[in-house]
Every structure is written in C-alpha cells, then in structure tokens.
Amino acid sequence: MPVRIRRIFVLQIAGVVLLGLLAGFALRFALNRLDGHGLDPPARAAGVAAVSLAGRTIVLDPGHDGGNAGAGAVINRQVPAGGFDKECDTVGAQTAAGYPEHAFTFDLAQRTAMILRARGARVVLTRGDDTGVGPCIDQRARTGNDLGAAAVVSIHADGGPVTGRGFHVIAPALSPDRANASILAPSTRLAGVLRTAFGRATGLPLADYLGKEGMTIRSDLGGLNLSRVPKVFLECGNMRNPTDAAALVDPAWRARAATGVADGLTAFLQAGSASTAQRG
Ligand SMILES: [Zn+2]
The missing domain is CATH 1.20.5 (Single alpha-helices involved in coiled-coils or other helix-helix interfaces)
Incomplete structure (x- = not known):
C-alpha cells in the first residue's frame, strides 16, 4: 500500500x-x-450512590404556618401533647430583618421533598401552603402515624441568643405518658445520620449555645411525644444570629440544606432496609 x-x-x-x-x-x-442518577449530582458528591426509596413513605413537617400570627385564639388553644396539654402551635422565630421561620421551613420542606421524590420516595408534607393556620402539633404527629411513615423530620430554625451559632437535632426522650418508647432507638439513629448529612451539606457548625454535639433529647415536644414512627426535629440554624441568618435567607444555601436533609433520610432508610431485605 x-x-x-x-x-x-x-x-x-x-x-x-x-x-x-x-x-x-x-x-x-x-x-x-x-434512571435519575444524572439528575442529582449533589447526592453523589455526598456519597449517596444510586438509591431507590421506592415504596418508602416520608413525612416532612414544616414548622409553624404563615397565618399563625393572626390567629392567636386558634393556635393558643390547648391540645394533648403526650401526658400533658400544650398550645396547638406557635408563631415561630424570625431573622432581625424579618424573614419568618414558617417561610423558611416551608421552602426547605418543598426542596427536600423534590429531591426525595426523585429518589422514588412518597413524600407527604403536614401542610400544603404557607398561608394557613396550624395544623396543631397533635395533628402534625397524626399525619406521620396514620401514613405509617418510615421517618418524619420536623423542620425548624431556632430563635436562640444572638451570639449563639449553629444547627442541632432534637431526638425524643420517653414522653410523660410513656407511649413513644418504641420510637426512641430508631429516632436517635435518625438524629445521628441527619446531623452528619446536614453538617456536611451546609457547612454550618453544630449549635454552640445548647445541647451536646449538635443534639438535644427532649420530652416536652408534643410532636415527638405523640409520634409512633421514627421522628426528629431539625433546628437548621439560629435565626437571631447574623451569620446563621445570612445562610438561612440564601436560596442557594437552602438548596444545599435540602440535599443534606434528603441525604440524612436516605442514609437512615437505606440502613434500616438492609436488615429487612426491602432493597431492590
Ligand atoms: Zn420552630
């Protein structure tokens, strides 16, 4: 040639x-x-590989509501809270500039739901908009119970001391009526993996003004006392602290925070399903 x-x-x-x-x-x-892997690069970066949450039900509970401030008579009425009575709901915190906790929690819940649904989960929110009143804490707990949810995260942001920084997770202690005993162990496990995933995704430090290593254990929250499925509260940051507030008001930070919540729930459900052979 x-x-x-x-x-x-x-x-x-x-x-x-x-x-x-x-x-x-x-x-x-x-x-x-x-197959969805290409749609969720933050999850892969955080070490959550190809996951399917098909068949799993998750309840997200965005704390407070936009109409609470104008409905004192409704939200102040007493409801059962697990061996004692407590207010139906509260107004919630806000930043110095007036960004309210109810708007933050609803936005973060929606973002988190979108990620978890993309991973196959059925996700139910305890409220469908940010303009209503309540629901009361006992009703919020009932939503997770009635659906037999695999896990529930109640999303909040704290109104702590101005100088206090960071996020923390609240896990249930035995309620005064001793009726939530079955959820204590799995809820503590959920709190641990959520703390890790949320810190990794957001870069926010663990709270330095309360609890221990980003965790508190409480028996005074109706939402935890009345739950019969694994449940924790996540206080995503301190709205009264200027540094934390700058993160909380930032939509890009909230997108990372949503990935953190979704990754924590995913890790919890994956670990839980490994022993019961529910993984496809
Ligand atoms: Zn709150």
Missing part, C-alpha cells in the same frame, strides 16, 4: 474509534439521565 493511502486509511480508522468513544459517552450520559 502506498504511504499516502496508508496514512488516509489510518486516519479513517482513528476517526471511527473516536466516533465510537463519543457514542459510548453519549449513551452513558443518556442512561444516567433516564
């Missing part, structure tokens, strides 16, 4: 190999998108 023709032949072969490689990459990209 003359040198010139041989050179053209070699170039043609190289062209075919290159096209093949490109087609392979394109196919892999398309398949990733089809």
Whole structure:
C-alpha cells in the first residue's frame, strides 16, 4: 500500500474509534439521565450512590404556618401533647430583618421533598401552603402515624441568643405518658445520620449555645411525644444570629440544606432496609 493511502486509511480508522468513544459517552450520559442518577449530582458528591426509596413513605413537617400570627385564639388553644396539654402551635422565630421561620421551613420542606421524590420516595408534607393556620402539633404527629411513615423530620430554625451559632437535632426522650418508647432507638439513629448529612451539606457548625454535639433529647415536644414512627426535629440554624441568618435567607444555601436533609433520610432508610431485605 502506498504511504499516502496508508496514512488516509489510518486516519479513517482513528476517526471511527473516536466516533465510537463519543457514542459510548453519549449513551452513558443518556442512561444516567433516564434512571435519575444524572439528575442529582449533589447526592453523589455526598456519597449517596444510586438509591431507590421506592415504596418508602416520608413525612416532612414544616414548622409553624404563615397565618399563625393572626390567629392567636386558634393556635393558643390547648391540645394533648403526650401526658400533658400544650398550645396547638406557635408563631415561630424570625431573622432581625424579618424573614419568618414558617417561610423558611416551608421552602426547605418543598426542596427536600423534590429531591426525595426523585429518589422514588412518597413524600407527604403536614401542610400544603404557607398561608394557613396550624395544623396543631397533635395533628402534625397524626399525619406521620396514620401514613405509617418510615421517618418524619420536623423542620425548624431556632430563635436562640444572638451570639449563639449553629444547627442541632432534637431526638425524643420517653414522653410523660410513656407511649413513644418504641420510637426512641430508631429516632436517635435518625438524629445521628441527619446531623452528619446536614453538617456536611451546609457547612454550618453544630449549635454552640445548647445541647451536646449538635443534639438535644427532649420530652416536652408534643410532636415527638405523640409520634409512633421514627421522628426528629431539625433546628437548621439560629435565626437571631447574623451569620446563621445570612445562610438561612440564601436560596442557594437552602438548596444545599435540602440535599443534606434528603441525604440524612436516605442514609437512615437505606440502613434500616438492609436488615429487612426491602432493597431492590
Ligand atoms: Zn420552630
């Protein structure tokens, strides 16, 4: 074969190999998108590999509500809270600039729900908008119980001392009526994995003004006392602290926070399903 023709032949072969490689990459990209892996890069970055939460029900409970401030008579009435009575609901905290906790919790719950649904979970919120009143704490707990939820996270942001920073998770202690005993162990486990995932995703420090290593254990919260499924409260930061507040008001930070909550729940459910052979 003359040198010139041989050179053209070699170039043609190289062209075919290159096209093949490109087609392979394109196919892999398309398949990733089809099965959802390509849609959730933050989860992969955080170490949550290909996950399916199909068949799992998660309840997200965005704390407070937009109409609470104007409905004192409704939210101040006493409801059962696990061996004692407590107010139906409260107005919640806000930043110095007036960004309210109820708006924060609803936004974060919606973002988190979107991520978890993309992973296959059925996600139910305890309220469908940010303009209503309540629901009362006993009703919020009933939502998770009635659905037999695999896990519930009640989303809040604290109104702590101005100088106090950081987030913390609240796990249940035995309620005064001793009726939540069955959820204490799994809820503590949920609190642990959620604390890790949320800190990793957001970069926010563990609370330095209460609790121990980002965790408190309480028996005075109706939402935890009345739950019969694994449940924790997440206080995402201190709205009264300027540094924390700057994060909480930032939509980009809230997107990372949602990934953190979703990753914590995913890790909890994956670990829980490994022993019961529910994984596909
Ligand atoms: Zn709150």
